[in-house]
Amino acid sequence: MKADPAGVLTGVHYLDGDKACAEGGLAAGCRFFAGYPITPSTEVAERVSERFPYMGGMFIQMEDELASMAAILGGSWAGVKSMTVTSGPGFSLMMENIGLGAMLETPCVVVNVQRGGPSTGLPTLPGQADMMQARWGSHGDYRLIALSPNSPQECFDLTITAFNFSEKYRVPVLFMMDECVGHMTEKVVIPEADKIDLTERRYTKKKPGEYLPYAYGEDLIPDMAKAGDGHFFHVTGLTHDERGYPDMTWEMQEKCVHRLIDKIDKNVDEIFMIEEENMDKAEVVVISYGITSRVALRGIQLAEQAGMKNIGRMRLITVWPFPEKRIRELAKKVKAFVVPEMNYGQMVLEVERCAGGQCKTILVPHGGGTVHKPETIYQAIKEAYK
Amino acid sequence: MKKDNEIRIAGFGGQGIILAGYIIGKAAAIYDDKFSTLIQSFGPEARGSSCAAQVIISESQILYPYIVKPNIAMLMSKDAYERFGGELTDGDIMLIEKDLVQPKKNGKKISVYAIPATRLAEEMGRKIVTNIIMVGFFSAITQITSYEATRKAVESSVPPGTQELNLKAFETGYNYGKKLLSSSEKNVA
Numbered sequence: 081m082k083a084d085p086a087g088v089l090t091g092v093h094y095l096d097g098d099k100a101c102a103e104g105g106l107a108a109g110c111r112f113f114a115g116y117p118i119t120p121s122t123e124v125a126e127r128v129s130e131r132f133p134y135m136g137g138m139f140i141q142m143e144d145e146l147a148s149m150a151a152i153l154g155g156s157w158a159g160v161k162s163m164t165v166t167s168g169p170g171f172s173l174m175m176e177n178i179g180l181g182a183m184l185e186t187p188c189v190v191v192n193v194q195r196g197g198p199s200t201g202l203p204t205l206p207g208q209a210d211m212m213q214a215r216w217g218s219h220g221d222y223r224l225i226a227l228s229p230n231s232p233q234e235c236f237d238l239t240i241t242a243f244n245f246s247e248k249y250r251v252p253v254l255f256m257m258d259e260c261v262g263h264m265t266e267k268v269v270i271p272e273a274d275k276i277d278l279t280e281r282r283y284t285k286k287k288p289g290e291y292l293p294y295a296y297g298e299d300l301i302p303d304m305a306k307a308g309d310g311h312f313f314h315v316t317g318l319t320h321d322e323r324g325y326p327d328m329t330w331e332m333q334e335k336c337v338h339r340l341i342d343k344i345d346k347n348v349d350e351i352f353m354i355e356e357e358n359m360d361k362a363e364v365v366v367i368s369y370g371i372t373s374r375v376a377l378r379g380i381q382l383a384e385q386a387g388m389k390n391i392g393r394m395r396l397i398t399v400w401p402f403p404e405k406r407i408r409e410l411a412k413k414v415k416a417f418v419v420p421e422m423n424y425g426q427m428v429l430e431v432e433r434c435a436g437g438q439c440k441t442i443l444v445p446h447g448g449g450t451v452h453k454p455e456t457i458y459q460a461i462k463e464a465y466k
Numbered sequence: 467m468k469k470d471n472e473i474r475i476a477g478f479g480g481q482g483i484i485l486a487g488y489i490i491g492k493a494a495a496i497y498d499d500k501f502s503t504l505i506q507s508f509g510p511e512a513r514g515s516s517c518a519a520q521v522i523i524s525e526s527q528i529l530y531p532y533i534v535k536p537n538i539a540m541l542m543s544k545d546a547y548e549r550f551g552g553e554l555t556d557g558d559i560m561l562i563e564k565d566l567v568q569p570k571k572n573g574k575k576i577s578v579y580a581i582p583a584t585r586l587a588e589e590m591g592r593k594i595v596t597n598i599i600m601v602g603f604f605s606a607i608t609q610i611t612s613y614e615a616t617r618k619a620v621e622s623s624v625p626p627g628t629q630e631l632n633l634k635a636f637e638t639g640y641n642y643g644k645k646l647l648s649s650s651e652k653n654v655a
Binding site for chain 1: 492
């Protein structure tokens with residue numbers, strides 16, 4: 081399916097990441113937005129609210145982030161692509177209903193423009209310290225997808241990808257930006273609508289009365305029903321059977337929850353997006369994501385200028401699920417992984433786990449508030465070479 | 467590899483500092499086909515008296531998003547001059563609002579170019595175009611963004627219906643800059 085031209089602002093623009101993310105959502109066909117303003121994400125909401133009237137979208141400023149998350153789940157079940165946007169404190173408040181979204185298998189996109197935390201932290205300055213919250217923030221076991229853009233252009237492109245993943249796998253997709261990417265202005269190219277591929281929601285072909293909301297086939301992903309097409313059904317956050325009715329037995333728990341895990345885990349190869357460079361002879365591999373991946377490349381350049389040639393670079397575009405298989409493969413061949421991130425050690429835990437002691441893993445921490453100094457990353461690379 | 471241009475633009479709230487940075491960045495990234503990254507100040511400082519933007523212009527993708535050491539400063543208030551004037555070193559360029567900034571000699575070989583942008587805007591009847599005059603002046607003096615590109619960036623960035631006025635302001639600043647260069651009436655602070 082191609083994008084609806086009404087939502088696509090085709091052309092070459094000079095946009096900040098927040099506005100580019102909003103444009104990505106509109107191009108992806110988002111027509112329902114519920115949110116509560118919070119720096120540094122407010123520009124996304126602002127842009128959506130300005131543009132929605134031209135394409136028949138509905139924008140609601142909710143009373144808080146709990147309600148915002150609940151509203152977009154409702155919007156999605158009503159058959160409209162839905163998104164919300166927030167930053168750390170609001171992301172915390174959304175956690176309960178993100179879990180509900182996982183349990184109900186509700187396609188939607190949740191944007192988190194990360195700032196320094198914990199608590200209200202650094203409202204106007206960058207952080208990358210919500211990465212583990214994106215993985216584990218809601219209670220219970222589930223799998224979601226999280227993406228991390230490193231430029232305003234990617235804020236546009238990957239928001240579309242986020243919507244596509246959410247429709248395909250029926251999960252909330254977390255779009256993990258950071259303040260730096262959100263507030264930096266760069267060139268953003270928006271293609272014509274017929275160049276933008278969208279994943280269509282898969283609706284049931286069953287007649288009303290025959291439709292079971294959680295019956296699934298080989299791909300483990302149930303079909304949805306369109307509100308207004310005459311289907312009467314029940315969905316609940318309680319462990320449920322294929323009719324959607326509560327069934328709180330261990331057998332049903334195994335069937336219901338295991339599938340939520342499997343539908344992502346079994347499709348990891350399709351969900352992984354990583355960028356790699358110079359891996360063939362790499363002795364040291366620098367792994368990073370978001371704005372840090374750009375600064376890390378500067379650090380690598382400094383190391384190369386100092387004569388260290390075999391430095392591989394890996395950028396995580398999909399951060400969750402984590403590219404376990406690839407890291408395990410590399411761990412057998414390389415001396416060390418260097419992981420700069422704007423926190424005191426989050427994604428590095430995954431790298432270390434997958435490295436399994438086969439090579440060194442070196443964290444380059446940063447508390448946020450600004451980005452790493454390239455020299456710091458260079459020093460860590462030097463250390464890794466020893 | 468050509469060195470990146472790191473441009474600091476600063477003044478007080480209401481002078482259109484951010485829009486000036488936006489237009490310069492846009493001229494480079496879209497109409498001159500280079501790379502540029504604009505970062506603006508947020509938080510209390512963006513709402514109080516002082517206001518700042520940073521633009522990096524490069525021939526290749528910009529990896530480190532913030533200014534490390536500016537080589538150009540466009541300073542439109544005394545406060546901005548006091549805060550950022552000291553960042554420049556030998557060979558750098560400083561553009562100032564002539565009536566609002568009185569540069570002091572500091573022994574460094576900095577080329578200082580002054581324009582009474584606010585007064586020129588007032589003479590046009592619209593003080594609001596002060597920033598666009600500065601943008602024209604920037605293009606003429608530094609030539610980091612071309613005349614054509616900067617003009618197009620002004621035209622595509624100002625509200626509909628104000629293009630004519632803003633383009634006139636751009637020309638005013640640009641011509642003032644060209645004249646200043648030909649008379650080589652610059653000061654070395």
